[in-house]
Structures are given as structure tokens and as C-alpha cells.
Amino acid sequence: MAEGDPSPQLRKPTAPGAALLASAFVVATCGLIYELLASTLASYLLGDSVTQFSTVIGSYLFAMGIGSWCSRYVKRDELRLFVRVELLIAILGGFSAAALFLLFPLVDHFRVALYSIVLAIGFLVGLEIPLLIRILRGYDFREVVSNVLTFDYVGALAASLLFPLVLMPHLGMIRTGFLFGFANAAVALALLLTLPRAARLGLEKAVAVVILIALAAGFVGAERLQKWAEVASYAEPVIYAESSRFQRIVLTRRDDDLRLYLNGNLQFSSRDEYRYHEALVHPAMGRVASPRNVLILGGGDGLAAREVLRYPSVERVTLVDLDPAMTKLFARSGFLTRLNGGALTDKRLTVVNADGFRWVREATGRYDAVIVDFPDPVDFSVGKLYTETFYRSLVRLLAPGAMVAVQSTSPLVAPQAYWTVAATMEAAGLTTRPYHAYVPSFGEWGFILASAGTIPAEGRFPRGRFLTPAVERQLFAFPPDMARRPAEVNRLDNQILVREFGKAWARYES
The missing domain is CATH 1.20.1250 (Growth Hormone; Chain: A;)
Known part of the structure; x- marks a missing residue:
């Protein structure tokens, strides 16, 4: 070479x-x-x-x-x-x-x-x-x-x-x-x-x-192929399916039962969702003398908003939901708007598609009632919405006498997780009154009523299909198997709630 x-x-x-x-x-x-x-x-x-x-x-x-x-x-x-x-x-x-x-x-x-x-x-x-x-x-x-x-x-x-x-x-x-x-x-x-x-x-x-x-x-x-998989996954026929940037949205229907699933997890059944949403909304709204400005976090299906808008005094509702695909679907589809009463297109309601954690930290308004309808804390991205940090930010947005209601998973299936939510809200400076309601699609389901001040013993709210003053009084009583127990505070750096929730539901579903 x-x-x-x-x-x-x-x-x-x-x-x-x-x-x-x-x-x-x-x-x-x-x-x-x-x-x-x-x-x-x-x-x-x-x-x-x-x-x-x-x-x-x-x-x-x-x-x-x-x-x-x-x-x-x-x-x-x-x-x-x-x-x-x-x-x-x-x-x-x-x-x-x-x-x-x-x-x-x-x-x-x-x-x-x-x-x-x-x-x-x-x-x-x-x-x-x-x-x-x-x-x-x-x-x-x-x-x-x-x-x-x-x-x-x-x-x-x-x-x-x-x-x-x-x-x-x-x-x-x-x-x-x-x-x-x-x-x-x-x-x-x-x-x-x-x-x-x-x-x-x-x-x-x-x-x-x-x-x-x-x-x-x-x-x-x-x-x-996706539809074949979903047909095998769900007991009811799939009538709508969409993969948004944030989640898989699936609607099923059998006879008069319409069901919403997000990432395979049931969110509501049209046969009994009124029980859940009346229990979520009215204990808080009914304890505010004249609620005018209301904040809903989550609830992109508009069902919680439907109950909020039943109060004649309500002038403004801000609904913050992460996924625009959800809010658009439930604002435009005829059979879904009939279910939520057209709440998402009501002139009094403003939809904001944003991350609830960040939005609450940056918001400056004051609200007479706050309805928190986030998904269960299945992972850390959702678990941050149940932390002391989040609830402290939420306290800043409460007007004098304001009430907060938070969906908080099942106190029967996951009692440790449920009472962790209560302990976390209290650590953030809120007074709490835990309660629960039976929803056939979910079983016993838990909520936390809270306020930065005192919580009135009773409220006044429109009569619903499920909730009456007599029924509401029963919601605050817990039998021994769901009774309060010591629980840690859910913080951003420990996310104990996600682990407790996962362990409890894994045992229940095994």
C-alpha cells in the first residue's frame, strides 16, 4: 500500500x-x-x-x-x-x-x-x-x-x-x-x-x-383493534372511545345505563350518578347563605356543575378540568348534555382547561363554595391534588363562610386512604366533617366537608332524587368498620395517600 x-x-x-x-x-x-x-x-x-x-x-x-x-x-x-x-x-x-x-x-x-x-x-x-x-x-x-x-x-x-x-x-x-x-x-x-x-x-x-x-x-x-380490546374489557357495549393527550375516554351503554370510563376506571353510571353528585355538592352549597361565586375542580362531565346551577343565587361558576377533550365532549354531545342539563354551556359557567394544582396556586379570586371532584389518587400525578400543599393553596381562595367538598374514595374499601384525606385537610388549617353515601355503582363512597371557619350543623338545599335533610343527617354517621383512625398527612414529598389507596384497592380487587 x-x-x-x-x-x-x-x-x-x-x-x-x-x-x-x-x-x-x-x-x-x-x-x-x-x-x-x-x-x-x-x-x-x-x-x-x-x-x-x-x-x-x-x-x-x-x-x-x-x-x-x-x-x-x-x-x-x-x-x-x-x-x-x-x-x-x-x-x-x-x-x-x-x-x-x-x-x-x-x-x-x-x-x-x-x-x-x-x-x-x-x-x-x-x-x-x-x-x-x-x-x-x-x-x-x-x-x-x-x-x-x-x-x-x-x-x-x-x-x-x-x-x-x-x-x-x-x-x-x-x-x-x-x-x-x-x-x-x-x-x-x-x-x-x-x-x-x-x-x-x-x-x-x-x-x-x-x-x-x-x-x-x-x-x-x-x-x-382498540375497540375489540375494549369490547372484551367492558361488560357493556362501547358507544364512544377517544384517546386524548391525557387519558383514554370510553363511554358504554346498555339499555338506559350510560357509563363513563377514564383509563379503564369507572367514573359514573347514569343510573345512580345523581346520588354521588347530590352528595358531593349539596352539603357544601347548602351551608353557604347565598353562594354566588363557585369553583369546581375536576368534574369535566358537567354533572357536579348541574347540581351547583340549581341554586338561584349562583352568578358565576368556574370549572377547572385538565382535559379539553372531556369538557368538549360533554358540552357538545346531545345525549351527554341531556344528562348534565347543558351545564357546560350555561352562560354563568366558564370552563378552564388547566392543571388544577398549578391553577389553584396561581389563582387570586375568592369563592363562596369549592367542589373538588378529582379522580381517585391512583398515581402521584393525581396524588398531588390531595396534598397539604394543595389544600393550603385552596384555603387562600375561600371567601368568608365558604365551604369545600372533596370526593375522597371509599371509607369502607380504603379507610386508611380516606382518613388520610381528612387528616391532610386539617393539617392545612381546615375544619372538617367527613361523611359518606351509598352509590350502587361504587358502594360506600366518602366525601369531606370542610371550611376555614365553623361548619353549620345543617344546610338548606334543593330537594333531590336522593338527598333530603333527613337523609343528609345520616351521612355523617360512621359505623365501626369505617370509623376514624390515625392517619398520616399526605405531603408532596411522601405521597402516602397513593400507596395507601393502591394497597387497599389491590386487596379488594384480588
Whole structure:
């Protein structure tokens, strides 16, 4: 070799090398998307997002490490193996979200299926980068390593931004899985068509084309797959389903029973929701002499607002709900507006789509009554809405004589969690009067009535289908199995409520 000629180890990337480096970006993006999909899906279906994200990501990274370690045993044909790995990831990753949604209502041990898929994908992803570096060994090693890792990390950044901002709100989990499975298979096919060494891999080319067609079909039929999964999950026929940026919204109907589910959790049944909403709203509203300015936190279905607007003195209602998809749905759909009495389009009501925790901390108004209708504290993002910090911010918004009512989970199923809410509100400086009501769809359900001052013994409220003064007096009596017990204060830095809630409901549902 003449002096000055580059050695084989110092070649600059050519077109095939550039294609391999570009594939590093794509496979890194796909790999993180599958990790985020599994974590988010587990959080949706199993609750407790911190636990699900921690265990899924930890398992995924562990499997990647095993895959990287096993790559040392590949002695030859790295390109063929790399292509096959890409095709396997395309199948497993692409179909993972759809498969897990379909399996959830059908298998008793869902976590076994979840972690089997996570570990399999993680193992294969762990093989990718070592194989890619070995395929590129004909180039300058220092440049190969730095370039491959650079593209890998940039791909991870792209995935972390795309997933919450674009993919989840616009495609949903099932379509996202198919899209990135398609990307993995497309990388494999692109390498097979551009690398001279791939000329002999005819079978792999045919398999790649078949997989691409299957993933494209899955992407097109994703909504149908989602509906099949939901038909298996719910006892009633699904009449509406939508994946918003924040949650999966499903409506079911059987005869005259309309039900709302958020992320698979029942929110109300039209047959008995009046019991829940009358019990939530009237003990607070009825103890304010002339409530004019009312704040509702949560309650995007407008059912609590319907009860609030029954008071002639009410002049302004501010409803703060995170998800615009919820408030728009319940403001525009005819059968839903009939249920909430058109509350969300009432001229006295203003809808604000914002995070309740942040909104309360920044708000400056004063309210005569506050109705807090947040979801149960299934994870830490919701648990912060039940913390001492949140309730202290809420106290600032109370006008003299104002009343607060908070839905507080079941004192029968989760008594420790229920009394934790009461203890937390008291730690924030509120006087409390806990109470409960029987709602057939949920069983015994708990609420906390609170005020920065004294709470009148009785209130005056419109007669409802369920609540009367005599019935209301009975709500404040607790039998021994739901009686008060010592409880810790739920703070941002401990989130004890989420753990207590999760333990209690896990025992109940097991």
C-alpha cells in the first residue's frame, strides 16, 4: 500500500456507512418509544405510574444489558443478524401495544405478559448497537463509536419529545406502536437494498416486505383493534372511545345505563350518578347563605356543575378540568348534555382547561363554595391534588363562610386512604366533617366537608332524587368498620395517600 493511503481501519464513512449511522438514529428512537409505550400502557391499565415507569424502565434496561453482553458470542454474519434483530423488534415492538390491550381483559397474570414483552424487546434492542459497531469496524473506530453513540442519544431525545407532544395526543398508543415497528422494518429493508453485502439476503428482504405490509395494515386498523380490546374489557357495549393527550375516554351503554370510563376506571353510571353528585355538592352549597361565586375542580362531565346551577343565587361558576377533550365532549354531545342539563354551556359557567394544582396556586379570586371532584389518587400525578400543599393553596381562595367538598374514595374499601384525606385537610388549617353515601355503582363512597371557619350543623338545599335533610343527617354517621383512625398527612414529598389507596384497592380487587 502506498504511503499516505488510508488504512482500512481509517476509512471515512461512505454511503453504506452513512446509511448504517442513520439507522442508529432510527433504532434508538424506536427503542425508547417502545419503552415509553410499555410504561404508559402499564400506568393506564395498572395504575401507580411511578411504580410502573420505574419497574418497566428498569426491566427494559436490564434486558438491554443482557443483550449487549450476549452480542460477544456473535462471531460472524453480523449484518444478517442485525437485520433479523430489526425485523424481530419490528414485530414485537410494533404489535406490543395492541397485544397488551387485547390481553389485559383475557389473562389472569397480565404482568407476566407485560414483562415478557418488555424483556424480549429490551434484549433485542441491547443487541443492536454492538452489532452496528461491529458492522462498521472497517471504518475509523473512534469515529464509529462517537457517531453511533451520538445518533443513539439524539434519537432518544427525539423520542422523548415526540411521544408526549405528538404521538400520544394525535396517534394514541396502538398506532404509535405500529408506526415505529414500521420504522424498524423499514431500516432493515433499507439496509438490505443499499448494502452490497446484503445481496445474498433474499429471504430477509421478502420477510421485511411482509412485515411492513402487516404493520401498515395494523396502523390502518388500529382503531378497530382498540375497540375489540375494549369490547372484551367492558361488560357493556362501547358507544364512544377517544384517546386524548391525557387519558383514554370510553363511554358504554346498555339499555338506559350510560357509563363513563377514564383509563379503564369507572367514573359514573347514569343510573345512580345523581346520588354521588347530590352528595358531593349539596352539603357544601347548602351551608353557604347565598353562594354566588363557585369553583369546581375536576368534574369535566358537567354533572357536579348541574347540581351547583340549581341554586338561584349562583352568578358565576368556574370549572377547572385538565382535559379539553372531556369538557368538549360533554358540552357538545346531545345525549351527554341531556344528562348534565347543558351545564357546560350555561352562560354563568366558564370552563378552564388547566392543571388544577398549578391553577389553584396561581389563582387570586375568592369563592363562596369549592367542589373538588378529582379522580381517585391512583398515581402521584393525581396524588398531588390531595396534598397539604394543595389544600393550603385552596384555603387562600375561600371567601368568608365558604365551604369545600372533596370526593375522597371509599371509607369502607380504603379507610386508611380516606382518613388520610381528612387528616391532610386539617393539617392545612381546615375544619372538617367527613361523611359518606351509598352509590350502587361504587358502594360506600366518602366525601369531606370542610371550611376555614365553623361548619353549620345543617344546610338548606334543593330537594333531590336522593338527598333530603333527613337523609343528609345520616351521612355523617360512621359505623365501626369505617370509623376514624390515625392517619398520616399526605405531603408532596411522601405521597402516602397513593400507596395507601393502591394497597387497599389491590386487596379488594384480588
